[in-house]
Structure formats: C-alpha cells, structure tokens
Amino acid sequence: MDKLGAIGKNISATWTPFAARTQQMLKERLGQDNDKTELPPDYLDLEKRVDALKAVHQKLLxxxxxxxxxxxxxxxxxxxxxxxxxxxISEKVTLLSNASSPAEAQAAFTAPPTAKPQPKTLNHALARASLASSQLLNASHSGGPEDHFATALEKYALAEEKVGEARLEQDDAIQQRFLAPWNTTLNTNIMFATRARRAVENARLSLDATKGKTVAVGQQEEIAPEKRxxxxxxxxxxxxxxxxxVGVMKNVLDTPEPLRNLADLVAAQLEFHKRAYEILNELAPVIDGLQVEQEAQYRKGRDGQ
Structure with a gap:
C-alpha cells in the first residue's frame, strides 16, 4: 500500500503542473487571459532565426x-x-574484341552476369544503349571498311560509363559530407533548440497559471508570503x-557547420562536372576524327561512281 501511495503521489505531482499548464494554455487561446508574460524581444528574434534555419534545412533536404x-x-x-x-561496358568491350565471329560476338555481348547489377543511372543507361547499338551495326556489317559510326558509339559508351562512375562518386561524397551532417543538424541540434523552447513555454505557462491562481484566491488582496x-x-x-x-539557440545559429557542408556539396558537384568535362573533352576529338574519316570515305565513294 505504501508503494501504491508513493506512485499515486508521483503521478499527482506530475499531473498537477501539466493540468495547470494545459488550463492556462486553453484560457489564453480562448482570450480569457490577457495578462500573458512576455518573452524578451531578443529571445523572440532568436526563435525566428532558428525557425528559418530549420525551414532551410528541410527545404534543401x-x-x-x-x-x-x-x-x-x-x-x-x-x-x-x-x-x-x-x-x-568495359568487360563487354573486352569480350567483344576477343570474338572471332558474329556468333562469338553475340555470345560475348549476352554473357551471363558475373557481379552485382550495373548501376541504373542516365549515364550508364546511355553507355549500355550505345554499346548495344554499336553491336547491332557491327552484326549487320558484312565486311569491308570499318564502320565509323559503330566505333564511335563504342567509344561513347566507354566514356559515358566513366561519367556515370564519376556521378556515383559525387553522390557518395554528397551523402557523406552534406546529407548526413545536415540531417544531424536538423534532427539533433535544432531538435535540442526546439526542446529548450518548449521548456521555456512550459515554464511561462506554469508562471502565469500560478499568478492567475494567486489572484483568484486572493481576490486582489495582499498576496500571502507563501504564494509570493x-x-x-x-x-x-x-x-x-x-x-x-538562448544559449542553445545561439549555439545552433553560430555553428559554421551548415555553411561548411554547403561548401562540400559544391565541391562534390564541381569535381563531378570537372571529371565529366575531362572525359568528354578527351572523347570529342576522337569522335570528330571518325566523322572526318567517314566523310572522306563517303566523298571517295561518290567520286568513284
């Protein structure tokens, strides 16, 4: 019975302040209490700034x-x-280069998987479609001069696979150096600030509830020492x-982490675009050379007619 009594006292001690805060909140929402304790302007400014920072994290995420x-x-x-x-693509190109007949080339192209499925990115899809197209042209080619278009498609496929791998490296860097820390800021630092603000609101409601109760009981008479x-x-x-x-919110607002993370996001994107530029810049003159050769071959064929 003593234990039950102790539990009952603990519940009562917890419930009474909660009930008082809830009642005070309802009174304020219903406009029944206009004597609300005001928060300092600087504190309210910090709240606005933290709310803005939270919205920024949510929007970008x-x-x-x-x-x-x-x-x-x-x-x-x-x-x-x-x-x-x-x-x-590199594996398929190697297998195709070792094929000595159209049948072997087709078998090499459709060789069973040896590893996990290849990535599903736009660049990898372009690479696979280009290599398949190159193989279609080569399979339909019955000897004679090199099919420049098929060769160009194969080289484009190899380049696009490299671009796709660079994109995956970018994505991994962004996940590690931007998404993870930004989620931490949102779900930890800003959450701590939210909890601290909630504690302030609860303390204010308790204060105003106590003030209201004291006035109601005293009926505007001098407040008793214990009530004061x-x-x-x-x-x-x-x-x-x-x-x-205030301390928690200032810590959230003053940390350089979000800006550092944004710099890492830009760096990852820059590295990807730089790598993609290098790969395609190396490919472009090769494709141009094949085009020139094909046009020369075309003109020679027409002149010989």
Whole structure:
C-alpha cells in the first residue's frame, strides 16, 4: 500500500503542473487571459532565426535527398534485362574484341552476369544503349571498311560509363559530407533548440497559471508570503529556462557547420562536372576524327561512281 501511495503521489505531482499548464494554455487561446508574460524581444528574434534555419534545412533536404537514390536520373521508359545489367561496358568491350565471329560476338555481348547489377543511372543507361547499338551495326556489317559510326558509339559508351562512375562518386561524397551532417543538424541540434523552447513555454505557462491562481484566491488582496514565494520560484524557473534556451539557440545559429557542408556539396558537384568535362573533352576529338574519316570515305565513294 505504501508503494501504491508513493506512485499515486508521483503521478499527482506530475499531473498537477501539466493540468495547470494545459488550463492556462486553453484560457489564453480562448482570450480569457490577457495578462500573458512576455518573452524578451531578443529571445523572440532568436526563435525566428532558428525557425528559418530549420525551414532551410528541410527545404534543401527535400531536393538533395535524391542524391541517396541511385536511379534519380534513370529513364523511366526503358526496360533493361539481367544480361543488360550484368557486366560493365568495359568487360563487354573486352569480350567483344576477343570474338572471332558474329556468333562469338553475340555470345560475348549476352554473357551471363558475373557481379552485382550495373548501376541504373542516365549515364550508364546511355553507355549500355550505345554499346548495344554499336553491336547491332557491327552484326549487320558484312565486311569491308570499318564502320565509323559503330566505333564511335563504342567509344561513347566507354566514356559515358566513366561519367556515370564519376556521378556515383559525387553522390557518395554528397551523402557523406552534406546529407548526413545536415540531417544531424536538423534532427539533433535544432531538435535540442526546439526542446529548450518548449521548456521555456512550459515554464511561462506554469508562471502565469500560478499568478492567475494567486489572484483568484486572493481576490486582489495582499498576496500571502507563501504564494509570493511560489510565484518567485516560478519566475526563477522561467528565467533559468529562458537563459538556457538562448544559449542553445545561439549555439545552433553560430555553428559554421551548415555553411561548411554547403561548401562540400559544391565541391562534390564541381569535381563531378570537372571529371565529366575531362572525359568528354578527351572523347570529342576522337569522335570528330571518325566523322572526318567517314566523310572522306563517303566523298571517295561518290567520286568513284
């Protein structure tokens, strides 16, 4: 019975302040209490700034979270088989170069998978489609001069696979150096600030509830010493919670982490675009050379007619 009594006292001690805060909140929402304790302007300014920072994190995360989805740019209208995704472009090109007949080339092209499925990105899809197209042209070619278009498609496939791998490296860097820390800031630092602000609001409601109860009981008469002591205790709690919340919010706002993370996001994107430029810049003159050769071959054929 003693234990039950102790539990009952604990529940009562917890419930009574909660009920008082809830009643005070309802009174304020219904406009029945206009004597609300005001928070300092500097504190309210910090709240606005923290809310803005939270909105910024949520807004950017809605977009950048796509970097955690490998297939964010993968064409939705294509269907690729297990064989299509089974080997890298480089592996297929090596197998095709060792083939001595059209049958062997087809067997090499459709060789069974040896590793995990290839990535589903736009660049990898372009690479696979280009190599398949090159193989179609070569399979239909009955000897004679080199098919420059088929050769160009094969080289383009190899380049696009490299670009796709660079994109995956970018995505991994963004996940590690931007998404992870930004989620930490949102779900930890800003959450701590939210909890501190909630504690301030609870302390304010308790203070105003105590003030209202004292006035109601005293009927505007001189407040008894024990009641005044209770109000002063609630005021001290309110001030203490406010000061703590100010410190937490300033810490959230002053940290250089978000800007550092944004710099890392830019760096990852820059590195990808730089790498893509280098790969395509190396490919472009090769494709141009094949085009020149094909045009010369075309003109020679026409002149000989």
């Amino acid at each position: 809605q977009v950048t979270s796509q970097y955690a989805n490998e297939a964010y740019d993968y064409p939705a209208n294509i269907r690729e088989s297990v064989n299509d995704l089974g080997r890298t 002591a209770e109000i002063e205790q609630k005021e001290d709690e309110f001030v203490g919670q406010t000061e703590e919340a």
